[in-house]
Amino acid sequence: MIIETLGKVVIIFAIAFAVLLALTLFLCFFIFRTKKIIFPNFVLFIISLLYEPLRRLLSFFRVDPTLIDRVSVEIRNALNYLDFAATSMEERVLLLPQCIRSMECPAKLSSVDGIHCMECGKCAIAELSAISKELGIRMYISPGGTFTGRIFMHSRPKAVVGVACYPNLYEGMLNAKLMGVPAQGVPLTTLGCVNTTVDYEEIINKCKMQITKSK
Ligand code: SF4
Structure with a gap:
């Protein structure tokens, strides 16, 4: 029975x-x-x-199993929009993966806050760095997963724009949610450990997102 x-x-x-x-x-x-x-x-x-x-x-x-990650990122981007857009530029952090750097990158690695771009012009990060400074957003380049957490703790952002492959974005945005930080994710357009690519226009648009106040 x-x-x-x-x-x-x-x-x-x-x-x-x-x-x-x-x-x-x-x-x-x-x-x-x-x-x-x-x-x-x-x-x-x-x-x-x-x-x-x-x-x-x-x-x-x-x-493709990353369908799950893609959908999650899309949903989180939409759900986080208002909270993200309500933050000031100074409260935001742009987190980039090291794999989008030029292979000849001369930047030095700091054990505290990742790779310091020298704006040498060998890759498009130079432009992102200049735009970030102009906007007042702090930009970090992370050499890897555990380092990303360290940078996060060091910078203590109120909002974050993260760039990564879909599975890493899924994980990163979930962690940001658990910390109460609204995140916007931008996926890499080609994958790999080096020479990856991303839509830089999309990164800049995400960084600039703000609530448009009605007059
Ligand atoms: S622009 Fe910055 S990240 Fe790109 S290669 Fe030069 S120092 Fe490295």
């Missing part, structure tokens, strides 16, 4: 799990295709709960 009841409970849980996976994937595909964000908090909650199973399922069906 007990075994029979236990069996039924297991089957109910298995069906509920499968339905939840299918529903979340359906919502992710819908958001990805239409760019319409529906049930954002529900989708983010289920994704954070079932992140690995969802990615594995997509891989099994030969679908």
Whole structure:
């Protein structure tokens, strides 16, 4: 009797799990295709709960598993918009990965706040650095994951624009959320450990985002 009841409970849980996976994937595909964000908090909650199973399922069906990360980043960008836009430029931090630097970058690494761009002009970070200074935003270049956390603690931002591959953006934006910092994510357009690319225009637009006050 007990075994029979236990069996039924297991089957109910298995069906509920499968339905939840299918529903979340359906919502992710819908958001990805239409760019319409529906049930954002529900989708983010289920994704954070079932992140690995969802990615594995997509891989099994030969679908790019970063779909989950892409949708999460899109949702968080939308949800964070108002809180981010309400912060002043001085409260914001622009966090860049070291992989977008030139291979011949002469910048030095500080153990406290990452790589210090010298604006040598060998890569587009020079322009970003100049624009950041003009806007009053602090810009950091992180050599890696643990360093990013250190920079975050050092700079104590009220808002952050992060650049990374989708999986790292997913993780970074989740951590920022847990710290109560509204983040805007900009994905890399080509991946790798070196010579990666990104839409610089998008970074600048995100950095400049502000609430337009009606007259
Ligand atoms: S512009 Fe800055 S980040 Fe780019 S190569 Fe020169 S020093 Fe390095």
